[in-house]
Amino acid sequence: MEWVYIENISEYEGKEVEIKGWLYNKRSGGKLFFLLVRDGTGIIQAVVVKGEVDEKTFNLCEELTQESSLIVRGKINADRRAPGGFEIQVKEIELVHLAKDYPITPKPHGITFLLDLRHLWLRSRKQQAILRIRHEVIRALRDYYDERGFVLIDAPIFTPSACEGTTTLFETQYFGTSAYLTQSGQLYEEAGAMAFGKVYCFGPTFRAEKSKTRRHLTEFWMLEPEVAYYDLDDNMDLAEDCISYVVQRVLDRKKEELKIIERDTSKLEKVVKPFPKISYTEAVNILKKNGIEFEWGNDFGGKDETIISNQFEKPVFVHRFPAAIKAFYMKRDPLDEKLALGCDLLAPEGYGEIIGGGQREDSLEILEKRIKEHNLPREAFEWYFDLRKYGSVPHSGFGIGLERVVAWICGLSHLREAIPFPRTIYRLSP
């Protein structure tokens, strides 16, 4: 008998097949059982009728517990009453392993309980839908850059010092000296862009900040493209093209999953380029118009970002920030020395910053000055200066926070469900 996956079950109507999976839920009793069987690709209802199966199989149905692993053999029928439209008329069931007291019942649970059992929570329908969408976001991102001639140049995870010199790093021992877990691959991507023209990296990123909000993880994934000869406008064009591509691809390929998590997709359908682009100063005026007391020169808080993004149906770029609140490597606006050529992309619906980036400083003299101003150890940046010594060109790039994009597309209230095993300040397990 052929072993098939539930996601392909419609191709097997009227045929006898074998499904290998786990018991998701069970209903009824007496002379009839409805078993909801999942195999990782979907859930199907298995119907067991006394007399149509041997006694051993029927008695087994009495014993079966939630998440027991089993192999079901029978005929696939279309039936309106079955969830999913198809069911399997059981001939025989083989028990693989009997689960005892599975802790996650098909009833509401608290977030602490579920996160402690994250290794089992992954089996639930909603978490599967979210993580499948995450997978599609990753595939879409990779396809996007791969199809446009970008070369994958992954940055190291162990770094000798801070990339940006601002945030708190995780320190670890490295053969008698200190090493730090990367907080950004950007400086390395700049080296890559000078070698390959268009590059990106995609890997885990670590921030030891003691953030305790729904928008932060200590370990998260970031994709960072970097392109030689790109200015700030080229950079924003690339970012908006990329984000609309990713969102439209998820809408196209993950309809079922979006339905399971009950996402209002009408809001995502509007996410097509071009996106609105406003300057920091214009953003400050929006805040003031909305009655917020905000001083030019400060950075936006979470609430400020929500007010700004709520003015638009699409993600919105905010560009040309005060240089004082941005990293040392950002190029200044030639029209106004106070401004840095940075750009953030704020997602709609209050999801905040999903992209941060900008044009990089390409002059050796200015960069040396900035390092000094920021009190950064010059030795650590010698190799970085080389990029400005040997054929320096204008260049730009940005970082996309994967979990923030996934949380936004899925409409999640917290980043921790957007990654298989979340790491936050108070959570290192499972």
Added chain:
RNA sequence: UGGGGUGUAGUUCAGUGGCAGAACAUCUGGCUGUUAACCAGAAUGUCGGAGGUUCGAAUCCUCCUGCCCCAGCCA
């Protein structure tokens, strides 16, 4: 690091000074089309911990502790 909230059965919660409760899960029995099935019955407790007030504390007080939410930092 600040501000707020919370901790009671396996789980989700109710219980504001007088016998420790409900629902779901579990177990027993019933049901031939269930949709988080339903019906009847049973079992289930270090009320986060320590100390105090009281005839009597889950409940009031003090300290400790776990977790959740918000802010800051940022993707």
